[in-house]
Amino acid sequence: AQDSTTSGDIQAGGQTVTGDHSSSKFQQYEEIPSGLVLFGTAFAWDSKSGYTVDFKGENFGYDDQWATLEWAKKGQWKLNIDFSQNPRWFSNTATTLYAETQPGVFLLPTAMSVGIQGGADIRNYLNGSQPVGLKYERKTGKIAFQYTGIEHWLFKASYQNEQRSGTQPLSLGSYFSVGNNTVEIASPVDYRTNTFNGSAEYGDGKWFFSGGFDYSKFTNGLSSVLVDNPARYQDSTGAGADFWRASLPPDNKAYSFNLAGGVNLPYHHRVVANISWGEMTQDAAFIPYTTNTAINALATFDPVLPVNSFNGKIDTFLGSVKLTGDPIEWFGYSVTYRSYEMDNKSPVIDFPNYVAADSVAELNGPYSNDIIGYKKTTWGGEVHFDPVRQVRVGLEYTHDKMDHQFREYEDNTVKTWKGTLDLTFSQWVTFRASYSDIKNDVGAVNEDAALNDYSSQFDIWRRDTTQYNALLTLTPTSDLAVTLSTQYSKDKYPDSTFGRTGCKYDNYGIDVSYALGEKFSIYGSYMYEKYNYDMASQYRVTVPGNALDDWWNSTEDKVDTYTLGLLFKPISDKLEVSSDLTYSKGTSDSAFAIVPGGAYQGDGYFPNAAGTQYFGYPEVFNKLTIWKTKLQWKFNKNLSAAFQYWWQKYDAANWATDVMQPYMAWLDPTANKSLYLSATVPNYNANIFRAYVSYKF
Amino acid sequence: ADEPSGMVGTQTCGTCHEDQVKAFAATPHAQSALGCEGCHGPGQAHVDGGGDKTKIRVFENLTPSESSAVCLKCHNKGMQSQWIGSTHDSRKLACVTCHDPHPKGAVPKALLRKPEFELCTSCHLQRKAQLFRSGHMPMREGKMNCTSCHNPHGSTGPAMLLQNSVNENCYSCHAEKRGPFLWEHAPVRENCLTCHDPHGSIQDNLLRMRPPILCQQCHTSTRHPSQIHTPADRFAFNQGCVNCHAMIHGSNSPSGQRFER
Numbered sequence: 001a002q003d004s005t006t007s008g009d010i011q012a013g014g015q016t017v018t019g020d021h022s023s024s025k026f027q028q029y030e031e032i033p034s035g036l037v038l039f040g041t042a043f044a045w046d047s048k049s050g051y052t053v054d055f056k057g058e059n060f061g062y063d064d065q066w067a068t069l070e071w072a073k074k075g076q077w078k079l080n081i082d083f084s085q086n087p088r089w090f091s092n093t094a095t096t097l098y099a100e101t102q103p104g105v106f107l108l109p110t111a112m113s114v115g116i117q118g119g120a121d122i123r124n125y126l127n128g129s130q131p132v133g134l135k136y137e138r139k140t141g142k143i144a145f146q147y148t149g150i151e152h153w154l155f156k157a158s159y160q161n162e163q164r165s166g167t168q169p170l171s172l173g174s175y176f177s178v179g180n181n182t183v184e185i186a187s188p189v190d191y192r193t194n195t196f197n198g199s200a201e202y203g204d205g206k207w208f209f210s211g212g213f214d215y216s217k218f219t220n221g222l223s224s225v226l227v228d229n230p231a232r233y234q235d236s237t238g239a240g241a242d243f244w245r246a247s248l249p250p251d252n253k254a255y256s257f258n259l260a261g262g263v264n265l266p267y268h269h270r271v272v273a274n275i276s277w278g279e280m281t282q283d284a285a286f287i288p289y290t291t292n293t294a295i296n297a298l299a300t301f302d303p304v305l306p307v308n309s310f311n312g313k314i315d316t317f318l319g320s321v322k323l324t325g326d327p328i329e330w331f332g333y334s335v336t337y338r339s340y341e342m343d344n345k346s347p348v349i350d351f352p353n354y355v356a357a358d359s360v361a362e363l364n365g366p367y368s369n370d371i372i373g374y375k376k377t378t379w380g381g382e383v384h385f386d387p388v389r390q391v392r393v394g395l396e397y398t399h400d401k402m403d404h405q406f407r408e409y410e411d412n413t414v415k416t417w418k419g420t421l422d423l424t425f426s427q428w429v430t431f432r433a434s435y436s437d438i439k440n441d442v443g444a445v446n447e448d449a450a451l452n453d454y455s456s457q458f459d460i461w462r463r464d465t466t467q468y469n470a471l472l473t474l475t476p477t478s479d480l481a482v483t484l485s486t487q488y489s490k491d492k493y494p495d496s497t498f499g500r501t502g503c504k505y506d507n508y509g510i511d512v513s514y515a516l517g518e519k520f521s522i523y524g525s526y527m528y529e530k531y532n533y534d535m536a537s538q539y540r541v542t543v544p545g546n547a548l549d550d551w552w553n554s555t556e557d558k559v560d561t562y563t564l565g566l567l568f569k570p571i572s573d574k575l576e577v578s579s580d581l582t583y584s585k586g587t588s589d590s591a592f593a594i595v596p597g598g599a600y601q602g603d604g605y606f607p608n609a610a611g612t613q614y615f616g617y618p619e620v621f622n623k624l625t626i627w628k629t630k631l632q633w634k635f636n637k638n639l640s641a642a643f644q645y646w647w648q649k650y651d652a653a654n655w656a657t658d659v660m661q662p663y664m665a666w667l668d669p670t671a672n673k674s675l676y677l678s679a680t681v682p683n684y685n686a687n688i689f690r691a692y693v694s695y696k697f
Numbered sequence: 698a699d700e701p702s703g704m705v706g707t708q709t710c711g712t713c714h715e716d717q718v719k720a721f722a723a724t725p726h727a728q729s730a731l732g733c734e735g736c737h738g739p740g741q742a743h744v745d746g747g748g749d750k751t752k753i754r755v756f757e758n759l760t761p762s763e764s765s766a767v768c769l770k771c772h773n774k775g776m777q778s779q780w781i782g783s784t785h786d787s788r789k790l791a792c793v794t795c796h797d798p799h800p801k802g803a804v805p806k807a808l809l810r811k812p813e814f815e816l817c818t819s820c821h822l823q824r825k826a827q828l829f830r831s832g833h834m835p836m837r838e839g840k841m842n843c844t845s846c847h848n849p850h851g852s853t854g855p856a857m858l859l860q861n862s863v864n865e866n867c868y869s870c871h872a873e874k875r876g877p878f879l880w881e882h883a884p885v886r887e888n889c890l891t892c893h894d895p896h897g898s899i900q901d902n903l904l905r906m907r908p909p910i911l912c913q914q915c916h917t918s919t920r921h922p923s924q925i926h927t928p929a930d931r932f933a934f935n936q937g938c939v940n941c942h943a944m945i946h947g948s949n950s951p952s953g954q955r956f957e958r
Binding site for chain 2: 025028029030064074075084086154156169170171172173182184191193195201202203204205208210216218220224244245246247249250252254260262268270272274276280281282284286287288289290305310312313314316318320322324326329332334336338340342344346349351354355356357367369370371372373374382384386389392394402404406407420422424427432456457458459471473483485487498499500507509511525527529533535536537538539540545551553555557559561563582584586587588590592594615617618620621622624626650652654655656657659660664667668670671674676
């Protein structure tokens with residue numbers, strides 16, 4: 001015991017937040033409190049006879065608290081117990097007329113539904129709106145054990161319990177009901193995910209084997225929500241339902257077994273193989289087609305479900321093998337084969353009818369679910385040459401074939417050629433670059449899928465892509481480092497008449513750091529990024545449409561990101577000043593073009609196009625500024641004090657959400673029976689002052 | 698070159714390399730009975746040669762694969778088991794590119810040369826910029842890091858992901874999206890990245906584009922998906938198409954084939 005050592009530290013102090021900081025965005029994923037705060041603490045014990053204990057934690061008592069404890073015997077075993085809590089705050093401006101009378105049951109005042117059904121204006125009832133939180137917490141507890149007491153072996157087991165509780169916005173459309181009404185609610189989040197992992201591994205430097213098992217179970221405390229229709233208090237087959245019901249994410253399970261093995265072969269070769277197979281299942285009970293008693297009473301409608309639950313099952317499989325070799329000093333290669341499958345073995349269920357919205361029964365069944373899954377087979381190889389020690393030239397080819405269970409095409413194949421260049425000169429110049437030529441070709445058309453939704457499905461369509469990127473790092477002295485980087489990617493869709501027709505991305509960045517002796521260092525960076533997406537479409541009441549109703553959209557997003565920082569130590573081991581500034585500005589512009597002289601038939605809100613007309617969405621932008629400056633004074637090797645000023649400003653404009661109010665018919669007259677949460681994300685401009693002492697022992 | 702022979706012990710190394718030995722003593726590697734020579738090889742010839750650098754393994758003089766081979770003698774299991782032939786290995790990175798076996802000052806987690814995010818973004822500069830987007834995962838708040846999703850030592854998944862596919866990776870935190878669902882949305886089931894950019898976006902919910910335009914890039918079919926929607930339009934404001942098609946990740950309702958419930 002005399003040889004044991006203990007060490008640790010504690011950081012505590014006070015913090016005050018001033019300025020405009022009420023926005024949910026300010027504390028979207030964290031809590032920044034005012035008052036006395038135990039910012040963090042750590043404790044470590046080393047017995048010197050092989051046992052150790054380590055504890056760390058931060059933000060105790062707050063929404064983003066975490067702690068971790070490790071108890072170990074060196075070289076033998078390790079036990080970790082972790083807890084963390086993370087908030088997710090969506091909005092602090094939401095209001096609602098709904099009262100959640102039971103979990104998942106959202107009611108409105110009866111007089112309101114009666115009144116609106118009788119023709120009253122929904123605005124007459126909005127005074128009763130109450131603020132409602134849109135925020136959930138993710139709490140995770142984990143225990144993990146690792147044993148390395150047998151030479152060459154590693155055993156691991158862990159169990160994790162994650163809970164998410166709170167609310168999130170959920171929008172429900174009953175668009176065939178009276179007034180095309182949509183309602184938003186603060187939907188309960190009551191999720192539990194239990195995860196177990198176990199594995200055993202052997203590695204002796206030549207041979208490697210591993211086997212493992214993963215299991216995950218997701219449980220939703222609520223299977224559905226039942227929501228009052230503001231426009232109806234009586235069920236009707238033509239005008240809508242009193243209530244409607246929506247299914248929430250169903251309980252599900254997943255497991256997988258994993259095996260891997262590898263061996264070093266002569267002449268610097270190695271082969272590694274992996275195999276993994278598993279299953280994802282879901283068999284939660286179905287909710288009824290509808291709560292609309294008028295529809296259920298129709299002689300033509302069969303309310304009895306053909307089955308009570310889905311019994312869905314997806315088998316997953318991975319098989320891969322990779323041979324790598326560096327047989328001679330200037331040449332190496334690798335060959336890979338990989339097959340990954342998400343084989344959807346869920347049943348096809350024929351529903352004789354259904355109710356898309358709660359006023360109209362769809363009676364022309366059967367309506368059957370599509371079985372979505374795929375198999376991706378990859379093979380390829382890579383060769384690299386080192387003509388001199390400082391240079392590597394590489395060439396790769398990869399062949400990816402995706403077989404789809406139910407997509408517009410039976411399959412698509414991506415062929416990628418990639419050239420790489422890596423240079424390292426005198427340890428002060430590093431240059432890395434690559435160029436890729438990627439071609440995606442499609443196989444036979446799946447007529448059933450194509451007819452099903454007429455969609456363009458740009459993710460699998462024929463596509464030609466060119467990509468390059470380059471990274472140059474210069475470190476002419478140990479005090480100076482300069483990094484330059486660029487990336488470029490362009491997608492062409494040669495067969496695409498409608499849907500996405502093009503996509504382009506490029507960026508340019510520079511990062512510089514410079515140290516002036518041991519007392520002063522400075523760094524800065526800048527990154528410029530631009531994204532372009534082009535698409536075409538045509539307004540069609542029926543298929544085919546009128547070419548004069550063609551329209552195009554071009555969206556361009558740009559982002560500028562700057563950082564600047566310094567570290568100054570005017571008095572060695574006593575005074576330290578650091579300052580970091582980040583500024584990010586992103587903008588998004590989206591513009592439309594219409595056929596000159598076309599007979600455009602839009603949704604009625606754009607003026608009909610008598611000639612060439614261009615319309616654009618208002619610019620969306622978000623700007624974030626974070627500036628943190630800290631002054632730290634060390635009294636001695638154990639005790640220090642620090643003062644930190646932190647300025648954080650968020651300035652954004654988003655035409656889609658900034659306008660949100662409970663009643664939106666002032667903007668869209670057809671939304672006159674809708675009820676929204678008025679969930680906005682306001683700007684903020686906050687100042688945080690923090691003073692704390694750190695004591696190390 | 699001939700392998701030097703003869704062990705001298707860490708104490709002897711400290712005679713000349715005091716700082717390195719002191720730093721090494723605080724690291725997990727100090728548990729090794731071989732000490733410095735566990736990585737640098739037997740030191741007798743080096744000592745006998747008066748510090749002759751050609752008589753001992755100096756990592757600066759090794760190729761990246763030679764350097765990493767030394768580490769892999771012990772670190773050949775767990776997260777490192779797929780290193781050989783991985784993207785970083787084939788691009789001439791070595792273990793010591795990111796890890797420092799004898800760091801100055803406090804011993805960092807995993808002996809990283811810089812804090813994890815700073816280290817990764819010293820090459821992946823664009824990822825650092827994405828961190829400051831309005832739509833972001835809680836990385837700049839310190840709740841996640843790059844290795845929450847990626848294994849930089851190589852993996853059996855794409856893009857060095859921890860799981861075997863993009864979606865399986867996402868399901869590890871978003872298990873409610875796993876299904877299988879009665880009504881599946883094909884691009885959702887096949888790849889979350891079709892619509893989302895997990896590294897950060899200027900759009901809400903990490904979307905690559907704003908709805909309705911995002912949805913209309915595929916849905917060019919009849920009626921409202923094929924219309925231009927203005928900002929003053931319930932198909933565009935708030936959550937756009939998701940105002941009605943709220944169960945866009947999949948629905949388990951018998952009446953949910955249009956993802957409305």
